[in-house]
Amino acid sequence: MPTRLRKVRKRRGSRTMGWGQIGQHRKTGAKGGRGMAGGHKHKWTKLLKTGYFGKEGFHNPTSKEVHAININELAGLVEKLGGTEINLARMGVDKLIGKGYIDKPVTVIVKSWSKAAEEKINKAGGRIHPPQPQAG
Template sequence: MVVRKEKKSRKMRGYRTMGWGSKGQHRNRGARGGRQVGMHKHKWSWLVKYGKDWYGKHGFVNPTSVKISAISLRDLQTSIENGSIKIDEKDGKKIVDLTKYGFDKLLGSGNLNISGLSIIVRHATEKAKQKLEKIGGEVILTPNS
């Protein structure tokens, strides 16, 4: 495609429609793509087949919001039981590094049946800390990175 040397607005001055035709003068959507009118009536069959998310809000994602990935004690127990999270042994201590599995926060709902477990995580609720200390474990908080 050839790049214009000058803006189109500098050209065709003095010609009533300036190259945009006699009726529309590039006011309507036309064939420029994007979202168009008439999708709820005469283009309905296309919309049903290809445009599932055509209607409704689309919005934007706030760029300053922070998504925190959290896991509860109940979910941690089931993940350890089914083998998706493994317990490491270091100096005779049982250690689970949740930052390695992509979790940022430990929540206190549920119970943990493994005693003497040290959990490394960025954030933890007070309830989770108390429940772990009650069964002889501890929470090791790492600095935010």
């Protein structure tokens, strides 16, 4: 018994593949309008399913994003840039935290730092201090 062709294979080569005359399966008329057209009519069930309306969650307007960098990332920067002083405050980094290892003595300028980071920098022979306030 010969195998039957699937619908798609059967209609290949027939120009419109069962969608009538030219253009009947194209553009917005076939989709029920542009954009949100029919949002309260024939597209209503789709909107209900997807959770389109309303907000979800909570955004704290007073929270402040802190850009932090680890000791191991700092060691990579020291290798890349060279020198003995690195100004993280000028690079947009707010805090230095203590994950990783550093063996080169380096002076780090940063707004805040963790106790572990300070210990590791001091052990390597470097030091940390906050940025100087700018006059003006």
